[in-house]
Amino acid sequence: MGRELKGDRAGLPGTVRGFCGEMDKQGDWSPVPVLLAEAPPGGPAEHSFFMEILETMRDGLRKAAPLDGVYISEHGAGLSTEEDDVDGAVFAMVREVVGPDIPIIATLDLHGHVTQRMRQSVDVMVAYLTNPHVDQEERGCEAALLMTAMLSGVRTTSTLVKVPMISPAVSLLTARGPYADLINHGQTLVKPPILNVSILAGFAPANASTNGLSIVVTADTNKPDARVTARNTAQQLADKAWAERHRYEPKLTSLDDAIKLSKAVVEDPQKPAIILADVADNPGGGGRGNTLFVMQRMIEEGISNVTIGMIIDPALAAEAHSQGIGARFWARFNRDDDTKFSETYEADVQVEKLANGDCVGRRGIFEGRRLDLGPCAVLSLGGLHVVIATARQQLADPVFLERLGMNIADLRVLVVKSRGHFRAGFDEHHSPEQIFEVDVPGLTTPVLSKLDLDRVPRPIFPLDPDMEWRVPD
Ligand SMILES: [Zn+2]
Numbered sequence: 001m002g003r004e005l006k007g008d009r010a011g012l013p014g015t016v017r018g019f020c021g022e023m024d025k026q027g028d029w030s031p032v033p034v035l036l037a038e039a040p041p042g043g044p045a046e047h048s049f050f051m052e053i054l055e056t057m058r059d060g061l062r063k064a065a066p067l068d069g070v071y072i073s074e075h076g077a078g079l080s081t082e083e084d085d086v087d088g089a090v091f092a093m094v095r096e097v098v099g100p101d102i103p104i105i106a107t108l109d110l111h112g113h114v115t116q117r118m119r120q121s122v123d124v125m126v127a128y129l130t131n132p133h134v135d136q137e138e139r140g141c142e143a144a145l146l147m148t149a150m151l152s153g154v155r156t157t158s159t160l161v162k163v164p165m166i167s168p169a170v171s172l173l174t175a176r177g178p179y180a181d182l183i184n185h186g187q188t189l190v191k192p193p194i195l196n197v198s199i200l201a202g203f204a205p206a207n208a209s210t211n212g213l214s215i216v217v218t219a220d221t222n223k224p225d226a227r228v229t230a231r232n233t234a235q236q237l238a239d240k241a242w243a244e245r246h247r248y249e250p251k252l253t254s255l256d257d258a259i260k261l262s263k264a265v266v267e268d269p270q271k272p273a274i275i276l277a278d279v280a281d282n283p284g285g286g287g288r289g290n291t292l293f294v295m296q297r298m299i300e301e302g303i304s305n306v307t308i309g310m311i312i313d314p315a316l317a318a319e320a321h322s323q324g325i326g327a328r329f330w331a332r333f334n335r336d337d338d339t340k341f342s343e344t345y346e347a348d349v350q351v352e353k354l355a356n357g358d359c360v361g362r363r364g365i366f367e368g369r370r371l372d373l374g375p376c377a378v379l380s381l382g383g384l385h386v387v388i389a390t391a392r393q394q395l396a397d398p399v400f401l402e403r404l405g406m407n408i409a410d411l412r413v414l415v416v417k418s419r420g421h422f423r424a425g426f427d428e429h430h431s432p433e434q435i436f437e438v439d440v441p442g443l444t445t446p447v448l449s450k451l452d453l454d455r456v457p458r459p460i461f462p463l464d465p466d467m468e469w470r471v472p473d
Contacts, residue, residue, distance in 0.1 A: 005031040010360060010370040013038070014133075015073040015107045017368070018140025019147075026148050032067065034060035040392045041286040044079035050086055054093055061097045069103040069147050070094055072122070073140070076112015077203040077210075084208040084455075088117035095121040103150035105143045109133065111169065111203040114214035119160045123150060124218045127198035129183055131174045132396070132424035133365050146195065155221045156195060159230045161238040163213040164469055165461040166453075167248040168204045168446030169419050170279055170437050178247035182240060186215075189233050193223030199237060204451070205286060205444060211456040213241055238471045245461050250446045252279075252439035255293065259301055261436060262413045266305050275414045275426060275435045280442025281341070282419035283312060284394035289417045290334055290342045293440040295386065298415075299347070304383020308415040309401060310373070313337075314390045320351045320377035327351050331379065341442050349386075353378040353404045357390060362399040364425030378404050394418035397425045419444060 009017045016036075023029045035057050039045075061070070072094065078086035087108075094104055104122040108114070110131060118125065126143050129135050150156070172179045179201060186197035200214040217234040219226035253261075258276050265271045276294065283289035289312035298306055315336050323329050331349040338344045357373030374390025387395075387404060395401075395416045398408050408414075409429050416422045423435065437446070445451065448462065459467035 005033055010368060012036070013073055014136030014365075014369065015140035015143070018137030019071050019073070019107075019144045020140075021137070022141040022144035023147070026144065032064040034064065040283055043286070044081045045086070047080040047082040050078075050080040050083065054089060057090065058093055058097060061094060065098075067098060067102060068151060069105070070098055071143055071147060072104065072106040074106060074108060074112070076108035076114065076127070076200065077206050079206060079208055084210045085115045085117060087112065088115045088121065091118045091121035103147060105147050105150070107139050107143050108198070108200060110172070110198075110200050112200045112214070113202050113206065113208070113210035113212065114160055114162075114200055114216055115210055116160060119158055119216065123156045124158070124196055125198055125216050126196055127200045127216070129174065129187065131169075131172050131179070132421040134367075134424050136365070142196070153222075154195075156218050157221050157227050157230055158216060158218040159234040161215045161234045161471060163215065163238050163241045164457065164459065164467070165213050165241065165245050165248070166204050166211055166448060166456065166463070167201050167213070168250050168448060169285060170250045170252075170446045171248040172201045173420060173423070175423075175432065178244050182237065182244070185240060186237055189237075193219040193221075193226040193229050194233055195220050197233065197237070199241070203285075204446070204448060207451075207453050207455045209455055209457055211453070212460060215241070235471045242469060242471075249462070250437070252446065253436040255297055255438055255440055258294070258436060258438045259297060259303070262298070262303055262306060263301070265413055266303060272434050273412050273414070273429065275416055275422070275430050277419065277422065277435060277437045278415060278417045278440060278442070279419045279437045280440050280445040281417050282394055282444045283392045283417060284396065284421055285419050285444040287417065287442055287444040288312060288337060288339075288342055289389075289392055289394070290337060291440070291442050292333060292343070292345050293442075294415050294438060295381075295384065296345065298384055299382050302382070303413075306383065306413040306415065307385045307387070307401070307406065307411050309387030309395045310376070310389040310393070310417060311386060312390070312392050313388050314374065316379075317375045317377050317388045317390045320379060320388060321354055321375050323351055325351050325354055331381075347381050349379040349381045351377060352380045352385065355404055359399055359403055361397045362402070362425075363428070364396055364423075365421045366397045366425070373400065376400075376404060378406075394421060396421040398428070
């Protein structure tokens with residue numbers, strides 16, 4: 001990884017690319033990589049595996065000494081089977097190894113959960129400002145600039161306010177809406193002594209004691225009133241978030257209405273094309289990417305000219321590849337993963353197109369990022385074109401379809417297994433008015449009452465809709 005940090009960075013996360021790129025501009029520096037580990041969202045990690053990762057990092061840091069600074073890129077909503085605050089455990093370990101005087105700066109996804117242990121362990125936390133997350137490189141750059149400032153003597157103080165509210169990810173877009181207003185307001189407050197305002201709405205399906213909205217404000221202690229300004233700023237933002245909590249309720253489209261819309265669009269070429277987002281089965285949020293509720297209903301209704309992607313089914317993708325283009329065969333969807341929401345389904349299909357999964361993102365959150373989707377196929381099923389992939393990944397980049405010979409501008413009805421990141425990839429031909437979030441069952445449903453959240457702190461909005469709350473002094 002050392003060579004990648006200084007050379008071709010396409011295989012690295014956007015935050016790390018941004019951090020390294022900006023550090024290059026700032027002058028001579030030597031990156032010492034410790035560990036890169038990534039996995040698509042899912043359930044909590046086995047605790048023993050997490051401890052192994054933690055010890056590998058500790059070992060790497062010790063061997064890397066002496067260091068001038070530490071940069072950490074994490075998501076922020078990590079869980080193990082025994083630890084709700086794995087990010088706090090990592091941050092605290094880093095501080096313990098490098099001591100109190102070395103700057104530590106972390107970037108976080110805005111779906112992370114911040115704890116006091118995280119805040120106390122690092123000097124600055126920089127969260128994404130955009131959802132879809134198209135500012136990952138920019139936040140990495142910001143972290144590098146803060147690192148440079150700290151290496152020149154800047155020191156920081158920070159405040160964390162936890163606001164007891166959980167919002168489904170579909171209500172957390174930043175082009176418009178309550179979260180956009182909150183984040184934008186926060187950015188107007190970034191002026192001396194304030195160095196950074198980060199507002200992390202959290203990851204709604206996380207059944208953890210850390211769940212909730214986190215507001216983190218960091219100030220420069222060399223400037224007057226740093227501590228009190230940081231605290232007042234965080235409190236003001238917490239008040240605004242709480243006052244507007246009712247604006248975060250999701251508005252979903254029923255499957256019946258989605259079917260009506262699809263029929264209307266397919267029958268009338270004058271109508272604008274639409275995207276139906278299967279938000280309850282988003283691989284980017286922990287879904288398996290293989291529920292078939294929308295597909296089966298489309299088949300029952302006899303709708304044609306609809307594209308569905310991507311259904312994650314390694315066995316079916318492999319079979320399509322062994323059958324070859326043009327072959328007809330009796331497909332068994334979910335033969336290896338017959339679970340709640342993802343039942344086995346059989347149908348007569350024809351192989352339309354095949355491809356390997358090696359690609360570089362073209363637009364949106366994966367732009368410039370090298371990815372491998374594993375063997376992919378397009379199956380024709382009735383009038384549907386169903387895209388099958390092997391690696392669990394959300395359909396967030398148009399290149400995933402273009403490399404299978406599809407032209408996005410020609411697609412009349414597109415069903416995507418993605419919660420919201422597809423919006424930044426498909427915005428060339430689909431405005432927000434052409435996008436409908438469909439209410440079907442699934443692991444990542446935005447309907448919070450359907451999730452198992454017995455470990456989140458109570459009371460919390462909207463699970464306790466009538467609760468009262470004030471910002472603590
Ligand atoms: Zn996120």
